[in-house]
Amino acid sequence: MARNAHLIWDFLNSNFGTALVTAAAGAAAGAIAGALLAQMIAGRAETRSAQISEIRSTNAAALLAVGIVNSFIGQKRQFVLPMVHDLEETGERFTAWLAKVQSTPQPEPFEFRTVFRTFGPVQMPIEHLREILFNRIASDSFTLTVYQLLDQAIANSQDALARRNAMVEEFRTSGP
């Protein structure tokens, strides 16, 4: 046994043995480095693919949010502000008329000029937005909380619109 160990030691210290061990060690180091590099490249490619996916999904979510905002801006301009203005203007005229008729024996009748318009609640892509924010991108707390506020505000708005429409129908059927 001791003799075998001695022979191995002599072999490793020979020129051939040294060359063989050096080559083997070099090959092992090369293989390990190659594997690590391949793993790093694969990881980097995966990260970049995930980043591209994140950017695209984020763009989609941002566009959905912009679409919702634009829809409500249009609704505000075309419907909500005229409706509020009409209510306030009529209220001011009515108050002025009430003050005037107190001192007038034969007052002019109050002119009620309101034309009721009803708007159906518009379907919003809020569920699609939710799916992206909760499942497809790395949303932070602020983003998710603002989404919840947005969702609630849309639901409240649609509920109020529906209830106003019902009241207008009631006005129409009951008459002046």
Added chain:
Amino acid sequence: MRSRGGTPWLRSSAPRGPEATPKLVRLYLGHPLPDGAIDDRYPNLVHGIRSQTDDVIVFGKELAERLADHGRAVAKQYGKGAPAVVTVDFTRPAAHGLIPDASAYSDVLSALRGVGDGAKDEAAARVRI
């Protein structure tokens, strides 16, 4: 947006005298009815619709801007060749007065930003709005 037309019969005049003002006018304005009761559901709904419309605009705008910021941050990490990130720009509607004054929402939004900019996720549950 769907719109249904007006109702010409509503362009009527009230009979003379405040006591004879039609019920419709009183309901529309939320003024007291002849029996003294007040039904102000209609003006409340109108003001509620305005307020909720503003809420949607503000929160939707915040969300879109936050998402655009996030997209830009990821694109910066990616470096050269990153996909284009959408630009969110509401300057035109703001110039027309259609974007609500942010100061009305500053408390809510600053509280949320405090959570989103560094605090842990579970802190979101503790946000008081």
